Amino acid sequence: MTPATGAAGGEPPVSEAVAERLADTMFALSSPSRVRIMGLLLAGPRSVTDLTNALGMEQSAVSHQLRVLREHDLVRAEKTGRRRLYALSDEHVSTLLHAALHHAGLTERPAGARQQPDGLGTVAW
Protein backbone atom coordinates (compact mmCIF):
# COMPACT_ATOMS: atom_id res chain seq x y z
CA MET A 1 0.00 0.00 0.00
CA THR A 2 0.92 3.62 -0.30
CA PRO A 3 3.16 3.01 -3.27
CA ALA A 4 4.49 6.52 -3.73
CA THR A 5 2.23 8.68 -1.72
CA GLY A 6 4.48 9.42 1.20
CA ALA A 7 4.78 8.06 4.68
CA ALA A 8 1.74 6.39 6.21
CA GLY A 9 3.30 5.20 9.44
CA GLY A 10 1.93 5.03 12.95
CA GLU A 11 0.29 7.90 14.85
CA PRO A 12 -2.02 10.20 12.99
CA PRO A 13 -0.75 13.68 12.19
CA VAL A 14 -3.81 15.13 13.89
CA SER A 15 -5.08 13.17 16.85
CA GLU A 16 -8.69 12.21 16.89
CA ALA A 17 -9.18 14.24 20.04
CA VAL A 18 -7.81 17.37 18.44
CA ALA A 19 -9.84 16.75 15.32
CA GLU A 20 -12.91 16.66 17.46
CA ARG A 21 -12.01 19.84 19.29
CA LEU A 22 -11.22 21.66 16.11
CA ALA A 23 -14.36 20.47 14.40
CA ASP A 24 -16.29 21.57 17.41
CA THR A 25 -14.92 25.08 17.23
CA MET A 26 -15.47 25.23 13.50
CA PHE A 27 -18.99 24.12 14.04
CA ALA A 28 -19.62 27.16 16.17
CA LEU A 29 -18.68 29.30 13.18
CA SER A 30 -20.54 27.21 10.63
CA SER A 31 -23.82 29.08 10.69
CA PRO A 32 -24.34 32.45 9.00
CA SER A 33 -26.25 33.75 12.01
CA ARG A 34 -23.39 33.04 14.35
CA VAL A 35 -20.79 34.43 12.00
CA ARG A 36 -22.80 37.61 11.66
CA ILE A 37 -22.98 37.86 15.42
CA MET A 38 -19.24 37.42 15.63
CA GLY A 39 -18.86 40.02 12.92
CA LEU A 40 -20.81 42.52 14.96
CA LEU A 41 -18.87 41.73 18.10
CA LEU A 42 -15.69 42.31 16.17
CA ALA A 43 -16.53 46.00 16.34
CA GLY A 44 -17.06 45.93 20.08
CA PRO A 45 -19.33 44.58 22.81
CA ARG A 46 -23.05 44.48 22.14
CA SER A 47 -26.15 43.75 24.15
CA VAL A 48 -28.57 41.07 23.06
CA THR A 49 -31.07 43.70 22.01
CA ASP A 50 -28.45 45.49 19.94
CA LEU A 51 -27.61 42.27 18.19
CA THR A 52 -31.24 41.39 17.72
CA ASN A 53 -31.95 44.70 16.03
CA ALA A 54 -28.83 44.65 13.91
CA LEU A 55 -29.45 41.13 12.74
CA GLY A 56 -33.17 41.37 12.17
CA MET A 57 -33.83 38.06 13.80
CA GLU A 58 -35.86 37.15 16.83
CA GLN A 59 -34.46 37.74 20.27
CA SER A 60 -34.94 34.11 21.11
CA ALA A 61 -32.96 32.95 18.13
CA VAL A 62 -30.15 35.33 18.99
CA SER A 63 -30.01 34.10 22.54
CA HIS A 64 -29.92 30.51 21.38
CA GLN A 65 -27.03 31.18 19.05
CA LEU A 66 -25.24 33.20 21.68
CA ARG A 67 -25.46 30.22 23.90
CA VAL A 68 -23.71 28.08 21.34
CA LEU A 69 -20.96 30.66 20.98
CA ARG A 70 -20.69 30.91 24.74
CA GLU A 71 -20.41 27.17 25.22
CA HIS A 72 -17.62 27.12 22.69
CA ASP A 73 -15.77 29.90 24.46
CA LEU A 74 -15.98 32.21 21.52
CA VAL A 75 -17.87 34.92 23.34
CA ARG A 76 -18.30 35.99 26.91
CA ALA A 77 -21.16 37.76 28.60
CA GLU A 78 -20.86 40.39 31.23
CA LYS A 79 -24.02 41.42 32.94
CA THR A 80 -24.57 45.02 33.82
CA GLY A 81 -27.94 45.92 35.14
CA ARG A 82 -30.56 43.98 33.33
CA ARG A 83 -28.70 43.65 30.11
CA ARG A 84 -25.90 41.38 29.12
CA LEU A 85 -22.96 42.73 27.24
CA TYR A 86 -21.53 40.15 24.90
CA ALA A 87 -17.99 40.36 23.63
CA LEU A 88 -15.44 38.18 21.87
CA SER A 89 -13.92 36.03 24.55
CA ASP A 90 -10.35 37.06 23.76
CA GLU A 91 -8.21 38.62 21.06
CA HIS A 92 -7.13 35.16 20.09
CA VAL A 93 -10.60 34.55 18.79
CA SER A 94 -10.63 37.73 16.78
CA THR A 95 -7.34 36.67 15.22
CA LEU A 96 -8.83 33.40 14.12
CA LEU A 97 -11.90 35.21 12.87
CA HIS A 98 -9.86 37.61 10.83
CA ALA A 99 -7.85 34.79 9.35
CA ALA A 100 -11.05 33.06 8.38
CA LEU A 101 -12.57 36.23 6.99
CA HIS A 102 -9.47 36.84 5.00
CA HIS A 103 -9.75 33.35 3.62
CA ALA A 104 -13.40 33.83 2.79
CA GLY A 105 -12.54 37.06 1.09
CA LEU A 106 -9.98 35.51 -1.17
CA THR A 107 -11.61 32.34 -2.42
CA GLU A 108 -14.14 31.85 -5.21
CA ARG A 109 -15.90 35.10 -6.01
CA PRO A 110 -19.61 34.66 -6.79
CA ALA A 111 -19.16 36.75 -9.95
CA GLY A 112 -21.23 39.65 -8.65
CA ALA A 113 -19.14 41.11 -5.86
CA ARG A 114 -20.14 44.65 -5.09
CA GLN A 115 -18.79 44.78 -1.59
CA GLN A 116 -15.33 45.81 -0.49
CA PRO A 117 -12.67 43.67 -2.15
CA ASP A 118 -12.61 41.45 0.88
CA GLY A 119 -16.17 41.86 2.02
CA LEU A 120 -15.24 43.56 5.23
CA GLY A 121 -16.92 46.72 6.30
CA THR A 122 -15.24 49.17 8.58
CA VAL A 123 -13.44 46.94 10.98
CA ALA A 124 -11.33 48.14 13.84
CA TRP A 125 -8.23 45.97 14.17
Next chain:
Amino acid sequence: MTPATGAAGGEPPVSEAVAERLADTMFALSSPSRVRIMGLLLAGPRSVTDLTNALGMEQSAVSHQLRVLREHDLVRAEKTGRRRLYALSDEHVSTLLHAALHHAGLTERPAGARQQPDGLGTVAW
Protein backbone atom coordinates in the same frame (compact mmCIF):
# COMPACT_ATOMS: atom_id res chain seq x y z
CA MET B 1 -31.01 52.33 21.98
CA THR B 2 -27.37 51.46 22.20
CA PRO B 3 -26.80 53.71 25.16
CA ALA B 4 -23.09 53.13 25.67
CA THR B 5 -22.28 50.11 23.66
CA GLY B 6 -20.49 51.70 20.76
CA ALA B 7 -21.49 52.60 17.25
CA ALA B 8 -24.42 50.77 15.71
CA GLY B 9 -24.65 52.68 12.45
CA GLY B 10 -25.50 51.57 8.92
CA GLU B 11 -23.78 48.76 7.01
CA PRO B 12 -22.88 45.62 8.87
CA PRO B 13 -19.22 45.05 9.66
CA VAL B 14 -19.44 41.67 7.98
CA SER B 15 -21.78 41.50 5.03
CA GLU B 16 -24.38 38.81 5.01
CA ALA B 17 -22.84 37.37 1.88
CA VAL B 18 -19.43 37.06 3.46
CA ALA B 19 -20.94 35.61 6.60
CA GLU B 20 -22.54 32.95 4.47
CA ARG B 21 -19.33 32.18 2.63
CA LEU B 22 -17.33 32.00 5.80
CA ALA B 23 -19.91 29.86 7.54
CA ASP B 24 -19.91 27.62 4.53
CA THR B 25 -16.17 27.09 4.70
CA MET B 26 -16.28 26.55 8.42
CA PHE B 27 -18.98 24.03 7.92
CA ALA B 28 -16.67 21.98 5.77
CA LEU B 29 -14.33 21.78 8.74
CA SER B 30 -17.02 21.17 11.31
CA SER B 31 -16.98 17.40 11.25
CA PRO B 32 -14.27 15.32 12.94
CA SER B 33 -14.07 13.01 9.94
CA ARG B 34 -13.33 15.84 7.58
CA VAL B 35 -10.86 17.44 9.92
CA ARG B 36 -9.03 14.16 10.26
CA ILE B 37 -8.91 13.87 6.50
CA MET B 38 -7.46 17.34 6.27
CA GLY B 39 -5.01 16.42 8.97
CA LEU B 40 -3.77 13.50 6.95
CA LEU B 41 -3.53 15.56 3.80
CA LEU B 42 -1.48 18.07 5.72
CA ALA B 43 1.34 15.54 5.55
CA GLY B 44 1.02 15.09 1.82
CA PRO B 45 -1.29 13.75 -0.91
CA ARG B 46 -3.16 10.55 -0.23
CA SER B 47 -5.32 8.19 -2.22
CA VAL B 48 -8.84 7.39 -1.12
CA THR B 49 -7.76 3.93 -0.06
CA ASP B 50 -4.91 5.35 1.99
CA LEU B 51 -7.31 7.65 3.75
CA THR B 52 -9.84 4.90 4.23
CA ASN B 53 -7.28 2.70 5.93
CA ALA B 54 -5.80 5.45 8.03
CA LEU B 55 -9.18 6.62 9.19
CA GLY B 56 -10.77 3.26 9.77
CA MET B 57 -13.99 4.30 8.14
CA GLU B 58 -15.78 2.94 5.12
CA GLN B 59 -14.60 3.88 1.68
CA SER B 60 -18.01 5.22 0.83
CA ALA B 61 -18.06 7.50 3.82
CA VAL B 62 -14.61 8.81 2.96
CA SER B 63 -15.64 9.54 -0.60
CA HIS B 64 -18.72 11.35 0.56
CA GLN B 65 -16.73 13.55 2.88
CA LEU B 66 -14.09 14.13 0.25
CA ARG B 67 -16.82 15.38 -1.96
CA VAL B 68 -17.84 17.96 0.59
CA LEU B 69 -14.25 19.10 0.95
CA ARG B 70 -13.92 19.21 -2.82
CA GLU B 71 -17.05 21.28 -3.29
CA HIS B 72 -15.73 23.74 -0.78
CA ASP B 73 -12.41 24.01 -2.56
CA LEU B 74 -10.48 22.71 0.39
CA VAL B 75 -9.02 19.73 -1.44
CA ARG B 76 -8.31 18.84 -5.01
CA ALA B 77 -8.15 15.47 -6.69
CA GLU B 78 -5.68 14.45 -9.32
CA LYS B 79 -6.31 11.19 -11.02
CA THR B 80 -3.41 8.96 -11.87
CA GLY B 81 -4.26 5.54 -13.18
CA ARG B 82 -7.23 4.18 -11.39
CA ARG B 83 -6.65 5.99 -8.19
CA ARG B 84 -7.29 9.55 -7.20
CA LEU B 85 -4.68 11.47 -5.31
CA TYR B 86 -6.24 13.98 -2.98
CA ALA B 87 -4.33 16.99 -1.74
CA LEU B 88 -5.01 20.27 0.01
CA SER B 89 -6.16 22.64 -2.65
CA ASP B 90 -3.53 25.28 -1.92
CA GLU B 91 -1.13 26.41 0.75
CA HIS B 92 -3.61 29.03 1.74
CA VAL B 93 -5.82 26.29 3.07
CA SER B 94 -3.04 24.73 5.07
CA THR B 95 -2.34 28.11 6.59
CA LEU B 96 -5.93 28.42 7.73
CA LEU B 97 -5.83 24.86 9.00
CA HIS B 98 -2.71 25.47 11.00
CA ALA B 99 -4.20 28.61 12.48
CA ALA B 100 -7.26 26.66 13.49
CA LEU B 101 -5.20 23.79 14.87
CA HIS B 102 -3.14 26.21 16.83
CA HIS B 103 -6.32 27.64 18.25
CA ALA B 104 -7.68 24.21 19.09
CA GLY B 105 -4.41 23.38 20.75
CA LEU B 106 -4.51 26.39 23.00
CA THR B 107 -8.06 26.53 24.24
CA GLU B 108 -9.73 24.54 27.01
CA ARG B 109 -7.72 21.43 27.79
CA PRO B 110 -9.94 18.38 28.50
CA ALA B 111 -7.90 17.71 31.65
CA GLY B 112 -6.33 14.56 30.28
CA ALA B 113 -3.99 15.74 27.56
CA ARG B 114 -1.36 13.17 26.83
CA GLN B 115 -0.59 14.26 23.29
CA GLN B 116 1.98 16.77 22.17
CA PRO B 117 1.43 20.13 23.85
CA ASP B 118 -0.53 21.26 20.84
CA GLY B 119 -1.93 17.91 19.75
CA LEU B 120 -0.03 17.93 16.51
CA GLY B 121 1.94 14.94 15.41
CA THR B 122 4.84 15.25 13.05
CA VAL B 123 3.72 17.94 10.69
CA ALA B 124 5.70 19.23 7.78
CA TRP B 125 5.34 22.99 7.51
Next chain:
DNA sequence: ACAATACATGAAGAATCATTCATCCTTTAA
Protein backbone atom coordinates in the same frame (compact mmCIF):
# COMPACT_ATOMS: atom_id res chain seq x y z
C1' DA C 1 -46.62 46.43 44.30
C1' DC C 2 -47.08 46.52 39.42
C1' DA C 3 -45.73 46.77 34.93
C1' DA C 4 -42.32 46.75 31.55
C1' DT C 5 -37.65 45.65 29.93
C1' DA C 6 -33.91 42.42 28.94
C1' DC C 7 -32.68 37.66 28.42
C1' DA C 8 -32.84 32.76 28.90
C1' DT C 9 -34.80 28.41 28.01
C1' DG C 10 -37.78 24.26 26.91
C1' DA C 11 -40.64 22.15 23.44
C1' DA C 12 -41.78 21.33 18.60
C1' DG C 13 -41.19 20.97 13.79
C1' DA C 14 -38.90 21.32 9.40
C1' DA C 15 -34.56 20.95 7.40
C1' DT C 16 -29.92 19.20 7.05
C1' DC C 17 -26.11 15.95 7.97
C1' DA C 18 -23.19 11.66 8.43
C1' DT C 19 -23.07 7.02 7.85
C1' DT C 20 -24.18 2.53 5.75
C1' DC C 21 -25.71 -0.36 1.94
C1' DA C 22 -26.02 -1.36 -2.66
C1' DT C 23 -24.66 -0.44 -7.11
C1' DC C 24 -22.23 1.65 -11.07
C1' DC C 25 -18.27 3.42 -13.73
C1' DT C 26 -13.44 3.26 -15.06
C1' DT C 27 -8.92 1.38 -15.32
C1' DT C 28 -5.51 -2.16 -14.78
C1' DA C 29 -4.25 -7.15 -14.54
C1' DA C 30 -4.73 -12.07 -16.25
Next chain:
DNA sequence: TTAAAGGATGAATGATTCTTCATGTATTGT
Protein backbone atom coordinates in the same frame (compact mmCIF):
# COMPACT_ATOMS: atom_id res chain seq x y z
C1' DT D 1 -12.60 -10.89 -22.50
C1' DT D 2 -13.13 -11.39 -17.81
C1' DA D 3 -12.19 -10.26 -13.37
C1' DA D 4 -10.69 -7.35 -9.83
C1' DA D 5 -9.27 -2.88 -7.83
C1' DG D 6 -10.22 2.02 -6.90
C1' DG D 7 -13.79 5.37 -6.38
C1' DA D 8 -18.11 7.70 -6.95
C1' DT D 9 -22.87 8.12 -6.15
C1' DG D 10 -28.03 7.49 -4.98
C1' DA D 11 -31.24 6.01 -1.50
C1' DA D 12 -32.44 5.28 3.29
C1' DT D 13 -32.07 6.19 8.06
C1' DG D 14 -31.02 8.02 12.55
C1' DA D 15 -29.10 11.91 14.59
C1' DT D 16 -28.43 17.09 14.75
C1' DT D 17 -29.55 21.72 13.91
C1' DC D 18 -31.99 26.22 13.44
C1' DT D 19 -35.86 28.67 14.11
C1' DT D 20 -40.38 29.97 16.18
C1' DC D 21 -43.61 30.00 19.97
C1' DA D 22 -44.53 30.19 24.58
C1' DT D 23 -43.14 30.97 29.00
C1' DG D 24 -40.06 31.84 32.89
C1' DT D 25 -36.75 34.76 35.69
C1' DA D 26 -34.30 38.86 37.12
C1' DT D 27 -33.98 43.86 37.14
C1' DT D 28 -35.47 48.62 36.67
C1' DG D 29 -39.01 52.31 36.70
C1' DT D 30 -43.31 54.38 38.60
